[in-house]
Amino acid sequence: MQKSAKDVRPASPTGRLIPAILAAWLLGGATLHATPYIPGDDSEVLEHVLPNTDHRMQDIRKLAALIAQSPGDENRALTLASRQLALGVAESDPRFVGYAQGTLAPWWHGSDPSIPLQVLRARILQAQHNFTSAKQDLEQVLHKDPNYVEAHLVLAGVDEATGDLGPASQHCAEAGRIRPSLAAIACAASVDSVSGYADRAYASLTLATSRARSKDPVLQSWALTVLAEIEDRRNDPGAGQHFTDALAQHPNDVYILTAYADYLLAHNRAADVSRLLAGKERIDALLLRLAIAARDTGDSRLPDYIVALADRYTAAQALGQSLHLRDESRFELDLRGNSSRALELARQNWAVQRTPLDARIYLAAAQAASSGSDIKIVAKFVADTRLEDFRLQDLATRQTAAAQ
Amino acid sequence: MRTKGLQTLPRLWIAVLSAIAMVFAVPAFGHLSSGSYLRLEITDRDITGQWDISLRDLDVAIGLDEAGSGNLTWGEVRTRRRDIEAYALSRLTIEAGNSACRMQPTELLIDQHADGGYAVLRFNVVCPVLAHVLTLHYRLLFDIDPTHRGLLTVTDHGVVNSTVLASGRAAYTIVLGAPATSGFFSFVRLGMQHIVGGRDHLLFLVMLLAPAIVTVRRRGMASCLMEAMTLLSLFTAAHAVTVSLAALSIIDVPARVSEAAIAFSIAVTAADNIWPILGPRRGMIAFGFGVIHGLGFATALGPLALGGWSLVAALAGFNLGIEIIQVALALAAFSVALAFATYRDVLLTRPVSAKMIMQLCSLSILVLSSYWFADRSFLQGILQ
Numbered sequence: 106m107q108k109s110a111k112d113v114r115p116a117s118p119t120g121r122l123i124p125a126i127l128a129a130w131l132l133g134g135a136t137l138h139a140t141p142y143i144p145g146d147d148s149e150v151l152e153h154v155l156p157n158t159d160h161r162m163q164d165i166r167k168l169a170a171l172i173a174q175s176p177g178d179e180n181r182a183l184t185l186a187s188r189q190l191a192l193g194v195a196e197s198d199p200r201f202v203g204y205a206q207g208t209l210a211p212w213w214h215g216s217d218p219s220i221p222l223q224v225l226r227a228r229i230l231q232a233q234h235n236f237t238s239a240k241q242d243l244e245q246v247l248h249k250d251p252n253y254v255e256a257h258l259v260l261a262g263v264d265e266a267t268g269d270l271g272p273a274s275q276h277c278a279e280a281g282r283i284r285p286s287l288a289a290i291a292c293a294a295s296v297d298s299v300s301g302y303a304d305r306a307y308a309s310l311t312l313a314t315s316r317a318r319s320k321d322p323v324l325q326s327w328a329l330t331v332l333a334e335i336e337d338r339r340n341d342p343g344a345g346q347h348f349t350d351a352l353a354q355h356p357n358d359v360y361i362l363t364a365y366a367d368y369l370l371a372h373n374r375a376a377d378v379s380r381l382l383a384g385k386e387r388i389d390a391l392l393l394r395l396a397i398a399a400r401d402t403g404d405s406r407l408p409d410y411i412v413a414l415a416d417r418y419t420a421a422q423a424l425g426q427s428l429h430l431r432d433e434s435r436f437e438l439d440l441r442g443n444s445s446r447a448l449e450l451a452r453q454n455w456a457v458q459r460t461p462l463d464a465r466i467y468l469a470a471a472q473a474a475s476s477g478s479d480i481k482i483v484a485k486f487v488a489d490t491r492l493e494d495f496r497l498q499d500l501a502t503r504q505t506a507a508a509q
Numbered sequence: 510m511r512t513k514g515l516q517t518l519p520r521l522w523i524a525v526l527s528a529i530a531m532v533f534a535v536p537a538f539g540h541l542s543s544g545s546y547l548r549l550e551i552t553d554r555d556i557t558g559q560w561d562i563s564l565r566d567l568d569v570a571i572g573l574d575e576a577g578s579g580n581l582t583w584g585e586v587r588t589r590r591r592d593i594e595a596y597a598l599s600r601l602t603i604e605a606g607n608s609a610c611r612m613q614p615t616e617l618l619i620d621q622h623a624d625g626g627y628a629v630l631r632f633n634v635v636c637p638v639l640a641h642v643l644t645l646h647y648r649l650l651f652d653i654d655p656t657h658r659g660l661l662t663v664t665d666h667g668v669v670n671s672t673v674l675a676s677g678r679a680a681y682t683i684v685l686g687a688p689a690t691s692g693f694f695s696f697v698r699l700g701m702q703h704i705v706g707g708r709d710h711l712l713f714l715v716m717l718l719a720p721a722i723v724t725v726r727r728r729g730m731a732s733c734l735m736e737a738m739t740l741l742s743l744f745t746a747a748h749a750v751t752v753s754l755a756a757l758s759i760i761d762v763p764a765r766v767s768e769a770a771i772a773f774s775i776a777v778t779a780a781d782n783i784w785p786i787l788g789p790r791r792g793m794i795a796f797g798f799g800v801i802h803g804l805g806f807a808t809a810l811g812p813l814a815l816g817g818w819s820l821v822a823a824l825a826g827f828n829l830g831i832e833i834i835q836v837a838l839a840l841a842a843f844s845v846a847l848a849f850a851t852y853r854d855v856l857l858t859r860p861v862s863a864k865m866i867m868q869l870c871s872l873s874i875l876v877l878s879s880y881w882f883a884d885r886s887f888l889q890g891i892l893q
Binding site (some may be wrong): 139141142143144146147148149150151152154155156158159199200202203204206207210213233240292376387388413416417419420421424425426428 | 561563577584620622629
């Protein structure tokens with residue numbers, strides 16, 4: 106990724122926003138209500154799926170064929186389901202998470218689930234943002250076997266997502282006590298980085314990424330991303346490089362792409378976002394970043410992007426899906442200028458997940474809607490967790506000063 | 510820092526670690542999860558369906574990407590049309606009464622939704638019986654992806670209802686002509702609508718109650734009301750029995766026969782109003798013709814795809830709906846008669862008795878209903 110410092114942010118993004126919103130409104134729903142048609146040409150491409158050459162799909166197909174021969178083999182089903190879940194997370198596609206649940210269907214509602222099944226079920230529920238049920242499963246597992254390391258680690262991950270950083274830290278420590286491991290260290294670093302111990306986390310991860318034993322690209326890219334996020338929250342200049350390094354290890358990871366795009370947008374580098382995400386419009390989270398970049402650069406595709414995003418959020422809502430709340434809040438605030446709707450969505454999202462990004466989006470919506478009570482909720486969260494984020498700490502300080 | 514732990518890390522933990530990286534980075538999902546869009550359009554003439562199913566879902570279910578290239582082309586979809594239709598339509602059941610309707614595919618098209626390409630299946634729903642309740646069972650993809658959702662939109666004579674079908678709540682009951690499917694009350698409404706829309710039944714009731722109504726001044730309110738209530742109760746008891754028998758398919762009388770019999774019942778009652786010969790035996794008329802009118806009500810209800818208490822509730826609701834309108838009609842007629850009796854001298858310059866007016870009306874209705882009877886029993890048969 107080449108950085109270009111000469112990109113100039115347009116003087117007034119709102120000046121372009123209004124005609125874009127008008128156009129979007131006029132074209133509203135155009136793609137949702139398109140007329141069905143018969144394609145004129147047999148070679149017309151209608152949809153993209155994973156090709157046969159994709160080794161993950163090959164593995165999944167082989168396992169599925171084995172299970173078809175011996176249905177009821179729980180161990181094989183667990184292997185297949187964890188592959189499907191991993192693919193779903195890597196591709197940022199909830200369909201594969203649904204397939205994982207389908208693979209486990211014979212045992213999913215069982216009254217006495219095995220420990221490995223319950224842990225995997227918790228991870229599937231976590232990926233579906235059903236954090237409450239995931240925690241229940243993991244707590245039951247730990248009740249049956251308090252030394253089950255993986256349950257501690259996964260539960261720490263769920264607790265971190267819901268902003269319960271105290272318990273998260275305890276579970277990481279517990280995992281490390283039972284069996285010292287890189288996983289436990291990584292777990293602690295992740296929690297530390299958002300709970301007032303960013304320095305410690307930074308040192309620990311820097312060391313981990315330099316170890317020969319940890320050259321696994323997935324781990325490398327993950328650790329580099331956490332480093333970049335710490336730097337981003339501290340407004341350190343190294344963040345961009347760490348994001349780029351993380352992407353080099355794992356070029357199509359949606360999480361890293363999203364975090365890096367947000368970083369670039371915050372540093373007035375919208376043109377870089379357009380280049381970074383070109384051709385990835387199909388992924389909703391990335392399309393949102395492309396749309397914000399288009400707004401900032403005056404790209405003529407902005408109205409199309411807005412229509413497409415609105416359609417996807419509408420479809421998700423019609424089907425009763427709520428995986429998009431955070432992004433939708435930002436969409437309403439940054440692209441439609443509807444601060445009250447943005448705040449409503451941010452509140453709904455806050456009830457489910459509470460990571461630093463959720464806090465930032467909640468705060469932005471609360472400030473735009475001038476809602477003092479919501480701003481206080483974020484300020485209290487920042488103070489309680491001792492989150493080190495220069496954008497949020499200022500707020501916490503100001504709130505404390507105002508209270509005194 | 511437990512560097513020692515790092516050095517002695519077993520290989521297994523590298524794998525666990527990758528999973529942990531995944532666990533901590535909970536993604537904001539970039540795609541919608543699986544959903545289909547099923548639309549049913551119900552008109553007087555027919556029921557048509559349109560079902561938009563994601564090509565990605567169809568690819569997982571029956572394998573569309575023949576070339577394995579990752580690109581699904583129209584050629585690959587077109588040549589598998591039969592398989593797509595067979596797969597999808599075998600996962601949807603619509604029942605009218607107790608018999609399954611047939612799905613006849615008519616067209617396969619393509620549409621681009623917010624999240625990608627969809628196959629658009631159009632089909633006709635052909636039901637063997639006419640019924641007022643359709644039950645729909647949706648089973649698409651739940652075996653592969655339990656988080657799949659179906660968005661069902663039913664347009665019944667322009668009234669639109671939508672619902673989300675999911676695993677575990679994949680059945681939907683469509684009560685035709687009743688926008689809200691609230692069970693008991695929709696049947697109450699159905700009963701009310703049917704009798705309000707059925708001039709035959711209303712005319713019969715007016716004719717049946719007329720003698721009691723017009724003598725209200727002479728005989729007093731209590732006596733007249735008692736007579737009217739007795740007649741109505743006998744009528745209701747009789748039609749409640751026949752409606753239930755017909756709804757359970759225990760008796761089945763062709764609509765043409767019952768409609769002719771209903772016209773005959775109006776004619777007989779009107780004639781008795783002009784030339785009273787039955788006297789106290791009018792109760793028998795009320796009961797006997799109640800049986801016949803019940804057959805007419807039953808055609809509105811059709812065979813019900815219900816069992817147990819929901820069947821009892823449906824029948825009770827339907828009969829209650831009819832009864833509500835009957836009582837309202839009787840009360841309205843009594844009010845008019847009372848008003849007329851009170852203000853007769855003001856309204857009319859010449860002394861005309863209520864009975865004379867009643868007889869004149871009865872005569873015209875006798876003529877009309879005789880024509881209906883002839884029309885329904887002979888003329889239509891000849892035309893057919």
